[in-house]
Amino acid sequence: MNAATAEFAQYGLAGARVDRIAAAAGVNKAQSYAWFGNKDNLFALVFARHLAAIAQLIPLDGFDLPDYVVRLYDFYLEDPTHVRLATWMRLERVPAGLLSEQMNDHLGPMLESIALAQAQGVVTDRYTPPEAYQLAIGLSLTWSPASVLVAAAPDDDESEHQRRRAILRETAQRTFAP
Amino acid sequence: MNAATAEFAQYGLAGARVDRIAAAAGVNKAQSYAWFGNKDNLFALVFARHLAAIAQLIPLDGFDLPDYVVRLYDFYLEDPTHVRLATWMRLERVPAGLLSEQMNDHLGPMLESIALAQAQGVVTDRYTPPEAYQLAIGLSLTWSPASVLVAAAPDDDESEHQRRRAILRETAQRTFAP
DNA sequence: CGTTGCCAACCAACTAGATAGTTGCTACCT
């Protein structure tokens, strides 16, 4: 699974090679077919696992959305795997709409947290919780490894990272303040 | 070139098929090799052409960034090709940094326009022009066809589109107001 | 004008290598 994750994150569904995955994992190819079915299936499994992982890893706190956004910036920076997997999924599998039905499970509690913060006047109610969440994710992706303009890299100057974090925090504040 | 653009936008570099491109264009494969060199080269050409096209199609006016963001939303909606090409480029070719050196050419005037608006107090100077531009692009991509959460589709309810446009405009205002 | 020679555009068919998925046998465990 780890080998497959790395392979799919790097090359995508069309670019990934089953032989390479098996070799990297030190596993026989036929065995992996017995375990995971075909390539598409393996990709779906890898993606589902990562979806669950990130929801746990970066819990959303509706009362501190700016912090959430900055934590996501650092998370993408440290490990581009998640963003890349999700983006491959979007491009190769799901061209429009919600990226994965499975997201609804993880989304529920997050949206509730935002709704709560709204009810207590900590977050603006200009946006519905799904809209606010979409804005937060979008903002966090500004310098992401899937960005269309400049993508942050770990070896960028640390002062640059600091500045981006500050900008993200500030922009989030302005966006989500009542 | 048009056939190649459609093919690459849909399938990416690894997923695109030279035979399919040639067939769609009603052109012999050997001929396309004579004209464009290999697949990589063709992809680079397609991408460069689109880069030039969009800069012309959606000129940036530093004095009305909210409008720029909304125009981009509509542009992506009408034709996902550009976003998809750029995202493939990012995932398959340029994992970090500026997506394309060629962008610098188009970027120059845009950044100047922002700097001018800043000098006249229409846009905040909390951000440098490149930072402001990156934020604007990031914001415009919130519901883009490469979004990791929900991607807008032409057949979404029109009221939904209206709402998203309003949100983008409002958020841009808050972000870029002095 | 018709003919010839030349060159560039054109293309059907081919090649070499890759690639997802399978098979039939072996070894091990219970």
Next chain:
DNA sequence: AGGTAGCAACTATCTAGTTGGTTGGCAACG
């Protein structure tokens, strides 16, 4: 003895890129 996990080798298909010959246009020539 029976069944399960494991695997080397195989297959059918696909795919980027090439080849060697053909056609059509054009200009010089007779």
